[in-house]
Every structure is written in C-alpha cells, then in structure tokens.
Amino acid sequence: MFRVIGQRVAAFLPTLLATSFAIFIVVNVVPGSAARAALGITATPQAIARFENELGLDRPIFVQYLDWLSRVVTGDFGTSFQGRVPVGPDIARRLPVTLELAVLAFVIANLIAVPLGALAAFHHKRKIDTVITLLATLLGAVPNFWLSTLLILVFSLILRILPAGGFVSIATDPVRNLKLMIMPSLSLGIVSSALLLRIMRASMIEVLSTDYIRTALAKGATDSVVVWRHSIRNGLIPFLTVGAVEFGWLFGGVVIIEDIFLLPGIGSMVLVGIVNRDYPVLMASVLVITTVVLIANMLADIVATLLDPRQISIR
Amino acid sequence: MRQIAKSRKEPLFFRHERERYRLIVVGSLLVGLILAASIFAGTSTGYSPYEMNINEKLKAPSIDHLLGTDEIGRDVLTRAMYAARMSVQVAAIAVSIGLFGGGVIGILAAYHGGLVDLVLMRFMELLFSFPAILLAVVLMASLGTTLINAMAAIGIIFIPGFSRLARATTQGVLRQPYIEAARTIGMSDARLILREVLPNVVTPLVVEAMAAFGYAVLLESSLSFLGLGAQPPEPSWGNMLNTGRGFMVVAPWMSIVPGVAMFVGVLGFNLLGDGFRDFLDPKLY
Numbered sequence: 080m081f082r083v084i085g086q087r088v089a090a091f092l093p094t095l096l097a098t099s100f101a102i103f104i105v106v107n108v109v110p111g112s113a114a115r116a117a118l119g120i121t122a123t124p125q126a127i128a129r130f131e132n133e134l135g136l137d138r139p140i141f142v143q144y145l146d147w148l149s150r151v152v153t154g155d156f157g158t159s160f161q162g163r164v165p166v167g168p169d170i171a172r173r174l175p176v177t178l179e180l181a182v183l184a185f186v187i188a189n190l191i192a193v194p195l196g197a198l199a200a201f202h203h204k205r206k207i208d209t210v211i212t213l214l215a216t217l218l219g220a221v222p223n224f225w226l227s228t229l230l231i232l233v234f235s236l237i238l239r240i241l242p243a244g245g246f247v248s249i250a251t252d253p254v255r256n257l258k259l260m261i262m263p264s265l266s267l268g269i270v271s272s273a274l275l276l277r278i279m280r281a282s283m284i285e286v287l288s289t290d291y292i293r294t295a296l297a298k299g300a301t302d303s304v305v306v307w308r309h310s311i312r313n314g315l316i317p318f319l320t321v322g323a324v325e326f327g328w329l330f331g332g333v334v335i336i337e338d339i340f341l342l343p344g345i346g347s348m349v350l351v352g353i354v355n356r357d358y359p360v361l362m363a364s365v366l367v368i369t370t371v372v373l374i375a376n377m378l379a380d381i382v383a384t385l386l387d388p389r390q391i392s393i394r
Numbered sequence: 395m396r397q398i399a400k401s402r403k404e405p406l407f408f409r410h411e412r413e414r415y416r417l418i419v420v421g422s423l424l425v426g427l428i429l430a431a432s433i434f435a436g437t438s439t440g441y442s443p444y445e446m447n448i449n450e451k452l453k454a455p456s457i458d459h460l461l462g463t464d465e466i467g468r469d470v471l472t473r474a475m476y477a478a479r480m481s482v483q484v485a486a487i488a489v490s491i492g493l494f495g496g497g498v499i500g501i502l503a504a505y506h507g508g509l510v511d512l513v514l515m516r517f518m519e520l521l522f523s524f525p526a527i528l529l530a531v532v533l534m535a536s537l538g539t540t541l542i543n544a545m546a547a548i549g550i551i552f553i554p555g556f557s558r559l560a561r562a563t564t565q566g567v568l569r570q571p572y573i574e575a576a577r578t579i580g581m582s583d584a585r586l587i588l589r590e591v592l593p594n595v596v597t598p599l600v601v602e603a604m605a606a607f608g609y610a611v612l613l614e615s616s617l618s619f620l621g622l623g624a625q626p627p628e629p630s631w632g633n634m635l636n637t638g639r640g641f642m643v644v645a646p647w648m649s650i651v652p653g654v655a656m657f658v659g660v661l662g663f664n665l666l667g668d669g670f671r672d673f674l675d676p677k678l679y
Contacts, residue, residue: 094519094523097520098520098524101524102532105532105533106467106532106533106536108536118488216661216664216668217661219660219664220608220660220664221657222612222660224615224616224619225635225649225652225653225656225657228635228639228649229640229649232646236642245461331524331526331527331529332525332527334528338620344598349528349531350531353532353535353622361532361535365532367526368525369524372524372525373523
C-alpha cells in the first residue's frame, strides 16, 4: 500500500514540473509587451530596453524559465511588474480566501449530490429518481455566473439580507465572513453538484445491482444496512475520482466567481495579471491553482486505492 | 390494475423505446429554438443589434420591445438572437477543432503505439491537468481577445477529451479480425486508417461532440462575461449579462434574458448529447 502511495507521489512531481513549463511558455507568449503595460504608451524605446534588461526579459526563454523555477521552489515568486512588490506574500494572503471558497462550495456540492444521488439510485426508475435526475439535468445547464447574478438580485437587492460582495477574514469576523461567502460558495457548489449527483447515482445503481447486495437482501439485511454498510463504500470509489476532477473544475471556476463577488483570492489575481500583463503575477496565480488541482487529483487516487485494495494488485 | 391495463395497451418494450427518445426530442426542441433564433436574428424583430436609441433606454418589455431595451436603447431580444448566432458559430467551430485535433491525435497514438503514443498522450494529460476555464482564460490572454481566438482556445480545451476517446475506441477496433484481414491483403497504413478504422471510430466521437457543444456554449459565455471573448458592441450572452449586472434593479430583464437564453442553449445541447449517448450505450437506463 505504501508503495502505491509512493508511486502516486513520485508521479506527481514530473507532472507538476511539466505543468510549470507549460504555464511559463503560454504566459510568456502573451502579446503586448509587459514593459509597455508597466511604463505606459509614452515610454521611450530606451526605457523599455532598460526595463526588460533589469527584469531579465531579454534573455532566452529557457534561461528565464530555469531562473524562475529555481526561485519558485524556494517560495520566491518574483516581483510584480506593476506595483514592484513581491508576489509571494500576495499569494499567501489570497490563497486562504480561495481555499475557503472552494472547500465551502465543494461541501455544498457534496451535501446535495451524495444523499440525492443515493436516494435516486435506491428508487431507480421510480418517480423520485425521475425528479432527482431532472433536477440534476437542469442544474447542470445553469451557468454559475448567472446563478450568482440571480442570487445577488434576490438576496442582496430585493431581500437585502446578504452583502453583494467583499471579503472579511474568518479570524476577524466569522459571522460576516460566512455572510459574504455564502452566495459565492452556493453559486459554485450548486452548479457543481449536478455532475457529482449523476455520478453518485450511476455508481450506486451499479453497486446496488451486484450479486452481493442481492445476497445481503436475501439474508434479510435491512435497507439501511445495505446502503450504509455494503453499498456506499464501493459506490464512492468512482465518485471520489470524479469528485477530485470536479474540485479542480471548482478551483478554476473561482476566476469568475471571485470577480463577481469582489473576493481577493487567487482567481481574481489571474485576471489582474492578465489585464496588467503582469507575468510574475499571472504565472504565480496559475501555477498555484494548477498545483492545488494536481494535489487534489493525487489525493483522490490515493484515497480510492485505500478504499478499494483491489486496485493495488491490478497496478 | 390500471397499470396492467395500460401496459397491455402499450407493450413494455415500446414504453422503454419512447423513454429513450424523450431526451432527444426535448433536446431537439430546445436546440431548434436556439437555431431558429440564430437563423432569423436579422429579419424577425426589425431592430438592429447595434443601433442605439437613447430615448428608448431601459424600457421594460412591451409590445414594441418584447424583452425590453438595454442601457443605450438597443432591443434586448434582437441582441439575444444575434448572440445565439454567435454562440452557435463559436461552439460549432470550437467543437470541430476539438473533434478533428483530438480524433487525429487519438487515432495516431493508438495506431502507432510505443513512443508516439506515450509522447502524445502525456501531452494530452498535461493539457487535461488545467481546469478548463482557467486554461481558456490564460489562452485568451495569450492569443489575444478576438472571437477567432476564443474558438481556438475552446477548441484546444476539447482536444484531450476527444483524443482519449479516439485512442480507446481505435485500440478496440484494431483488435478486430477485419483489421488483421486488411493488413494481410497488404493495405497501406493511410488506407487502413481511412477505410477501416475511421468509420468505426467516428460514431462515439460525434456523440461526444454533441455533448461537448453545450459546454462550448458555456465556455464562450464565460469568456465573454469576463471580457475575454466577444468584444462590445458585438452581442454575446456573456457580455450582455455582464452589462446587465449593473442595471439589475432598474432593468432586471437585461440580466435575466441572456441568462435564460444561455440556460436553454446549454440544456438543449446537453439533453441532445445525453440522448444520443444513451441511445448508443443504454446500460444505465
């Protein structure tokens, strides 16, 4: 088992390395010079050359990458072109905001998906299944930024019970923090629950139709024993894998949601980086998001192995 | 008893068949609505999607303007219909890029195997490790915010998914006896791929393309919402919704109309995709 976990962790590093290289290449072909964006359109060619020379932007791209990478592994994400401030502390300030948002949204998505998916599977091909499946289909077609807009319209502008945007840290004021986070996490979570619900339902249907469940029922096991003791564990395996991918999707979705609700997280940092052509900011924020996604995928792989020891002998 | 009587009238087999078609029928109706809107965008309302009319600004839905007007007096229905046309075009081209690119990569990887397979699929995995919307946003920033680039960026996002499907299906096809037979009679690689492999791989890919269509519409709207897709005054559901947010209290129709249009479009394409998928793989239903 530890060997399997070791293998997963070992496979993670090369992937992360390749991803960092891809990010560096994509970001550094951004058209429109960073120097122009930082110095303004009136900058002289000499000033631009000096700026690029100071920041090492005139060196070959591979040299720039290695230089960047060697600093990133020590936690130094460079200095932003715009404010000339270090990017690292900014990341450290913003990451908890995004993590809180993504975790809350993920919890909401699961609270909707797991019970409803299991319920639908248990009542497969009956009315309750149809209603839940229909609900999942409808939810899956709602763009999360539209849902955000509707939530703001109803809860902030009409009912006036929730603030429309902004952020207060959970340490400063937990109640206010929750009030500010509830709409963003609902927008992300409700939409994400659609796919999770379908996967949960499908995987539970498959488990509930296996022979060992029929045997358990024949032996007189009650419905709750069959569901909780025998089915959920096996039903959760495919669900976990998709869940991790969905967490990644959620983490990507924060770009839009943070923009709408004015949350100072990593997602809004990506947009700041793009608008200002601020390469260090853009690369750092994209790298952090992708790393979190890769870690989530790796953890899901490991947990799936722990839940289903059969996978160890297969691989 | 009543149920038994009913099922006697309609054998169970037909009832299942009818249920299998239901998704396709509802999906086709919704997609038909969006397609009709995009086809008749120029002729049906009598308004231009660009022309401003300050005297008519922020007018609520009425006989003159069925879905109201926006902040500079443009007809919201007309703009939503033009946006439908744009969305369908972007989605069609983006999905085609994904389908073609992913199809070629997947088939080649499966056919050649070995190092080609390893390199191509590792690269696909790399693309897959980025969250879709993040990849789209970064690609748009990198390529420049034009509509053509939006199509390309969304298309690139679809390539890994299609390539995996194409590779898996091709691997299955290559094990069939008729491939061995074709090799035995001395068919060239190109001819074998085009004549024997492709026709047997294309169906699942097309079904997947249907399902991807809804997602492409969603991605395009997201990019436009962030200001990275269609640029104003070009109407897009995403940028209409973004503008509408600023007028939510005085003109809620400005954000409700594009949202409903997006919802109908995405739902329609998703249902159609699901319907066709069930039709091919009825295991779960």
